[in-house]
Amino acid sequence: MRAVLLLFFLLSGIFLFAQEQEQEPVQEQEPVRVPFLILPPEKGELWFSPSAEIALYSKQSFSYGAGFSIAYGKKASIGIKAAFMFDERNEIDVLELHLLFRLYILGEAANSGPFFQLTGGPSIFFPREGEIALPADFGLLSVGISFGWRFLFGRTFFIEPSIRGGYPFIAGGSLAAGLRF
Numbered sequence: 001m002r003a004v005l006l007l008f009f010l011l012s013g014i015f016l017f018a019q020e021q022e023q024e025p026v027q028e029q030e031p032v033r034v035p036f037l038i039l040p041p042e043k044g045e046l047w048f049s050p051s052a053e054i055a056l057y058s059k060q061s062f063s064y065g066a067g068f069s070i071a072y073g074k075k076a077s078i079g080i081k082a083a084f085m086f087d088e089r090n091e092i093d094v095l096e097l098h099l100l101f102r103l104y105i106l107g108e109a110a111n112s113g114p115f116f117q118l119t120g121g122p123s124i125f126f127p128r129e130g131e132i133a134l135p136a137d138f139g140l141l142s143v144g145i146s147f148g149w150r151f152l153f154g155r156t157f158f159i160e161p162s163i164r165g166g167y168p169f170i171a172g173g174s175l176a177a178g179l180r181f
Contacts, residue, residue: 046072047111049160049178053083056170061088067174069100074111077102081119093126096142104150111180112158117146123168140168148174156180 071079144166
C-alpha cells in the first residue's frame with residue numbers, strides 16, 4: 001500500500017509539472033492619441049513651415065522678411081520655398097521663388113536632426129525708388145546652400161533654425177516652425 005501511495009504521489013507530481021500553465025491573453029491597450037501631436041508611423045512625409053528670414057543682399061544693409069516652405073519626403077525632401085524680404089534702408093525688396101532639395105544627415109533617422117538644403121530659382125528685385133515697379137525691373141538666378149537642424153516636438157510639430165550662403169545674397173538665416181503630415 002505504501003508503494004502504491006508513493007507511486008501515486010510521484011506520478012501526480014510529474015503530471016503536475018508537465019502541464020502548461022494557462023495564461024490569460026494580454027490585451028494591448030490602444031495608446032492615447034492626441035490628434036495634433038501623434039501621427040501613425042506611416043505618415044510624416046509631407047511638411048510645411050512658415051519662417052522668419054534674414055539675408056544680406058548688400059554689404060550695407062540687411063533684408064528682413066517672411067517665407068513659406070512646403071516639401072515631401074523623409075530621408076530627403078523636395079519642394080518649394082518662397083520668401084519676401086524688405087531692405088533695411090528701403091532701397092530694394094526681394095521675392096525669392098526657389099525649388100529646394102533637402103538631405104538629412106542622419107539618413108534612416110530622417111525628419112529630425114541636422115540637414116543640408118540646396119535651393120535655386122529666381123530672385124526678383126523691386127527697387128524702392130519712388131514706387132514699386134510691377135513687373136519688377138530685374139531679377140537674378142539665385143542659388144544657395146543651407147545648414148540647419150530640425151527639432152521635433154511629438155511627431156507633428158517642429159522648429160528649424162538654419163543658416164545659408166549663396167548668390168546673389170551673401171549670407172542669411174531663418175527660423176521656421178512647421179507641421180508634418
